[in-house]
Amino acid sequence: MPPQNTSLAEGAVDDDVSSHKLSLLKRRRDVMTSANILFYESSKQELLVERAEGQWMFDEEGNRYLDLINNVAHVGHCNPKVTAAVTAQMQKQYTNSRYLNSAVIEYSEHLLKHFPQELNTVLFCNSGSEATDLALRLSSYYNGKSEYICLKGGYHGHVQSALDVSPYKWKGGAVKQPEHVHAVDAPDAFRGKHKGNYAGEEYAKDVAEVISRREGKISAYIAESILSCAGQILLPPGYLKAVYKYCRENGVLTIADEVQVGFGRVGSKMWAFELQDVVPDIVTLGKPIANGFPMAAVVTRREIAEAYWKSGSQYFNTFGGNAVAAAAGLAVLKEIEESNLRQNALEVGEVFLRGFEDLKQKNDIIADVRGFGLFLGIELINSEGLPAMEEAYFVRNRLLEDRVIISVDGPDENILKLKPPMCITKENAEMVLEKMNAVFNKLK
Template identity: 45%
Template sequence: MPFASQQMQSVASQQLSKSDTIKLRNKHIGQACQLFYRSDPLKIVRGQGQYMFDEEGTRYLDCINNVAHVGHCHPEVVRAGALQMATISTNNRFLHDELVQCARTLTSKMPAPLSVCFFVNSGSEANDLALRLARNYTKRLDVITLDHAYHGHLQSVMEISPYKFNQPGGEQKPEYVHVAPCPDIYGGQFTDKLHPNADLGALYAQPIADICERQQAKGQGVAAFIAESLQSCGGQILPPAGYFQAAYNAVHRAGGLCIADEVQVGFGRVGSHYWAFETQGVVPDIVSVAKPMGNGHPVGAVVTTPEIAQAFYDTGVAYFNTYGGNPVSCAIANAVMRIIDEEGLQQNAHQLGEYLLRECSQLKQEFECIGDVRGLGLFVGIELVSDREARMPDTKAAHWVVNRMKQLHKVLVSSDGPNDNVIKLKPPMCFNHENADEFLLAFRECLTTLTQEQLQQSAAAAAAAASSAVTTNGVIATAADTLANKTKMFERQDRLIKSV
């Protein structure tokens, strides 16, 4: 691996203790910049493939890093970036081959007529520019977004991110932003439980059509509908079949454009397709990409049609981004796309995703605390509930599992969703079968222990109730005996897991 000896020397020569690092961070870094595992944060000093290592050399299996798309410090990505950095790095006002080759490769993976690129540094910038393109082309301002959506941290995209502005202390939603329901068929406005035979795609698309009709009635129309092809922060949401087709049709009838935010889920993560929007059979007018494109290097892009790009040019206002499309960023992006193809990472995501979903669905049959399992490829969500019938979210259990996975098993997962009760899996694409089994065994142990503790608490509560009340026909005693028997069963299962 390039620079391996220097890498190890750098780690060994770190002068700051973890406590000193925390002190300096608390002093000089804004407190709004939050850490993972805030009560016991990790100090990660090195990464390789699907693993990260702390200052003590402890290895953690990374199940959440969708930025290190082809693996932490992939040698080919490191080599491409270092070689180009040692050659020249300048802005895209000078001709260089890495830029045009990157644009050619990126657009070759898009459906026609998405053939024109603008290069940026991040997903936030990409979505900001996508909005500018849409508003310029339509000469309108209003935007339709989805509840719980997150599109970035710039002011323009914070305004269309309910995930942020709906939080306590969030800024008020502008009047020109319209929020449609998140197409969550498990816990959303229209569920498969309450509407078992309905066309859920049509049901969830109707509020978008209603917004468009209201805007047209006012003579205003809409500029754009923006949506993550699969919602991540919203809880690993897979829209129902036909949803985007119906939504896009409604927006286009109102003269608006459709923006697909692929910042989290693009570049083969869903396995079956290179882009997640393709799973719904639609072609957006504008696509924003970033995160996985640079494997940790800040690079992103907006891809659109020649007509939309020409309208932007016709304004006479040149678009210039100092670092967007620089040779180093483009060399790295080219390496990432090449590695995805050469190492068969999209196919790996497809095969491994099916395995994870199948095994997690089996866990759902064994553990009542799993309410739903959903996903595509290496994009999986496991929703924890306290009452499966009522689909009652269990935020406390999700937090407990996330922390236990890290502390006991050295496996890094996260939780998200409106109730922060969905365990998220978005690992590097080099994740393998052995890694999947490591996660599954650790997750099973967590669920077993969680269930055991919950049963013990219930048994204690039942025993307390029995001691203070008259037992009628032995019902309370029977309930306590049942809980005790279940507790013993899970203790046996727990010993079996630990023996493995």
């Protein structure tokens, strides 16, 4: 998620920006809405991406930037195998998804091999938001209930039903908490209300309390398997196990949002929910699924998927499950497997985490470092014990000057967030750590 800044939208420009970039920014403002914000605060910082390759992005002057935030370009920007698969499929056919097409069947078979046996059915759509909407609807068709539980700070997409379960967006007035949605505390065992060995079980009781208060009315519980927008929060041990138990005892379905964290990003597992040793009823997939080609999916049990048809409705989605998306998706799966990208995520993630720990020893402002594989966060807290938002942006902006791209996230915008393409190397990580060290020294 980009930061909630508005300065570009309001027209801030810098003098020493190339006329080409300035002209593009102006033309963009002329034809697009201010709500369509870019990553950075000023026209000087804004990156004009001319081309990209692997873990690198290149600006209009040919300068090379290390991309540490692009979990969409999962197997590397412009991955030649994905490009070849898409091109070959486009030369064969790419029509309406209602015709029989072999690509989507082959993809589904391959994808499902990565899931526990009971998750045996795939529904296709075009974005993570659509996947959230579909997951919520499937759950309501299945159990006939219409209230949902989500986590404070969570984000699941920009369509109305997804915004309804996205407290991250319940600010600013346009989106309000609807009556049919109940938000419980994010299970933050670092800064939240429960800490220590039993934090997971303690936080899970909040879910049990809502289920019992809204007796018989809750359809589903939705959460990311590692919380991204809510602040790179690792679910405490035992959390999902306890939550899912309460849900199952009360006919509430469980939805795991793997849109940011799925497809092996955590290294040791293909899906982040596996870190908690649970099997959700419904899983949503997006962003990295086709390396940037628009595609998303919902994976669930057959009887839940069939509830759609039994409800009296067909599931038709013009582009969802089209052959080109399926070809891109299949190339991504094969690249993860054949290039051992999960192992790479583990090894490079380890280098980052060790380096972050070292930085933490030397810098009081670093309060916590955390992550699995290549989904990493550094939490900054200032000397007064408050979230260090300004310092977080300082680090991000100084690293940009060093041509390293990271992002800032979390409800207090004080978490440095890294989720790079999975082909990043240990050497890249060492280089970043060196640059981070220098930037943190400037903060002292």
